[in-house]
Amino acid sequence: MLEVSNLTKHFGGIKAIDNLSFKVEENELLGIIGPNGSGKTTTINLISGVLKPTTGKITFRGKRIDGLPSYEIAKRGIGRTFQVTQVFRRMSVMENMMVPALSIPKSDGGSQTDHTKRALEILEFVKTDHLKEEYARNLSGGQQKLLELGRILMLDPDVIMLDEPFAGVHPELKMEIHSYIRKMHKEGRTFIIISHDLQSIFNLSKRLIVLSEGRKICDGSPEEVKNDTRVVEAYLGE
Amino acid sequence: MRYKTILFLASSVVIGGLIPLFVHGYWLHVTIIACYYAILASSWTLLAGYTGQFSFAHLALAGIGAYTSALLVLNTSIPLYLSILIGALTAALIGCLIGGLVLRLRGPYVALFTIAFSEIFRIALGAEYKFTRGNLGLEVPPLFEGTSKLPYYYTILGILVISLLIMWIILNSRYGLFFRAIRENEEAASVMGVNVVRYKMMAFVISSFFAGLAGAFYGHYVGMLTPNIMLIPQMGLIIAMSVIGGIESLAGAVTGAITVQFLSEYLREYGQLRLVLFALVLVVVLRFSQNGLVYPLYQWLFERKIRAELTKERVKVEGIRNAGGK
């Protein structure tokens, strides 16, 4: 469904991504892990159009998407969250939800009231509906993460890329996010999740890709990854 | 809330229409100029306050509208009303061009680029005096015959009301939501599917059209055009009006424009001092109230009650939630 081929990204003299290739199948839940600076977020930035690759290509459902602006990619059904939450701070929660609702003409059309209803449903799903009129900046960090999750659902993408969804989140909320991801995955969506929280990601995904210094050093099940010496080295040694 | 706004608008229009009964001569002129500034300030707010593009070329665009219209009337047989429209459209076109050029630029680079553009245009207008009469002044045929200011007043009032209406409708639609999202966080907006390119340029085109329209009117009202109308300090005046009034609302910009203009005239006898005072007010307002004076005041006065009720509601719900456990 989504294929990354020979992707390279240079920042000045630094090679952030070095000849990276992998495939993601429909309805997979892929985890991407690796030590700091290994290029995880850069990969997502490249797929979502925030960055343009130096060389290589990215195809989604057979069509190339590398080089497209991120709104085009969002239109095609790939959504993402950010490591540091990027909610629209001085807009209300409801308005935050309405932006992705209205930005892309959906196949089923939908009037304002339809969108509002759906937004409320999603907010209920992530248990933040009581905050709907609140300014996003007044939300706690955890609530903002939930809002980002809700926002992405409003986009209704087939592929959801989460960048550190568990970072800085207390254990209770972590369990909630866990269950939301599981539920959404069951609905048929494809997930790519970056996380440092190895426990969570081992639990969630059946397949992991390990990055180190911009290169893929392992691609397999959590068991395989856990036992791979290269992975252990990458995390421990430098 | 929408009902309140309509009421407010309607009453403003009525009051505006009745003003000439009480105001004559020089002060009617001041009112006309105030309306001119109000159109400029509010259209600038749409661009800067809503999409976050701080363009300093706004007055240059007004000047483009003014000079285009004037030169068309003087040199061709195109009727005056059409010239004004063409002037506004030309400004919109150039605004579109500028918008396209600054798309990749951020923050101060947009300001620098547009300052440079504005100055180059002003210098060129002055230098090409064979066409434009440069700093000697271009005489512009008046919009109406006779010496009465009344038709001018109603025209500019009409333009102001219509432009505000159009901008208000746009800003309260999904486009307004997208504009604000772009200003808040352009990257996040894009990732959420907002075509930031299209909407940033849309803002430029709309605001430039109204700037050009106002400029064209100005030329045919005052009867004389020089490149000095687009001096950077003049642009600073527009920005001051918008900021003092409240950079995030059209109403704020309009109020700011009217307030500054009238105060400025009222204090005219103090000469240079009033400009110093306004600049000082601007600095102080910016320093302590980044969102301006007028609109935040309004929010504080009228929306405090609503805020309080929402907070009470939230506390109640949280209480129930916490008591029931997860």
Next chain:
Amino acid sequence: MAEYLALQALNGLVIGLLYVLMATGLSLIFSVLKIVNFAHGELYMLGGFASYYLTRLLGINPFLAVSLSMLIVFLLGVIIEFLLLHPIYTGAIERKDEYAILMTFALSIFLQNLALMIFGPWTKNPSPFTSGTTTIGFLTTSNNRLIVAALAIVLILALLVTINKTFVGKGLRAVSQDRDAASIVGINPHRMNLLAFGVGAALAGGAGALIGPIFFVEPTMGTLPGIKCFVIIILGGMGSIKGSIIAGIILGEVESLGSVLLLDPTRGLAYKNAFGLLILIIILLIKPTGLFGEKYVRME
């Protein structure tokens, strides 16, 4: 003709050096505070007026007046940073970039109008450094200009030495590279801010004090040079002092020679100021990071 061009080139060099002096100040402010100072031109203007009043009213020696003017503008810069810009770095301001643009721009309007009110709109002439002319080969130029050029070079060199060799300079460079890291090792970023803005302002003021004796001073003299400084630091690269030096001299030459070589004389002169602006626009379109410098750093 060759003589005329050479003379223009020499003038271009002198002006270019003053642009460089002013632009280095702006570059320093940008490096450390990460903001673009739209009031830079007005600081230049105030330096010019300070030197005027010091030399004409108080009869102070012109060389001393330059130093004093720089000191005065330095103090003004420190006050400005403390009162108006400090909140940016304490987290009190929501949209930092916007605030910086608007505040420095508002400040420039305020200072310009204040100057118009206090000093009046007419031009004034500070005392020249010296009189007489010097002839080098076939070129004759006033000694005044030579001294101005020399002083400008001295000041630029002094700045380079300070930045690269002194402890304080290290502190400035540290903060410009990584604010948080610098504070962890004990450098006070707020103090560096004050210093950087003060010194940057002083450099502009110095340029103003130097140009007064060879041209004149008047309250609106800062607007165009202010914009030209942007041209220079964008051309040379935001944050690169070396780049500013090269770019400043290029601009000085382009203006001097361009206005006589291109176009007819009357329009050429009118367009003189537009060259720099045109360069700015072209650079921003092609390569917004300039020839040497770093990409614009957003503050949030």
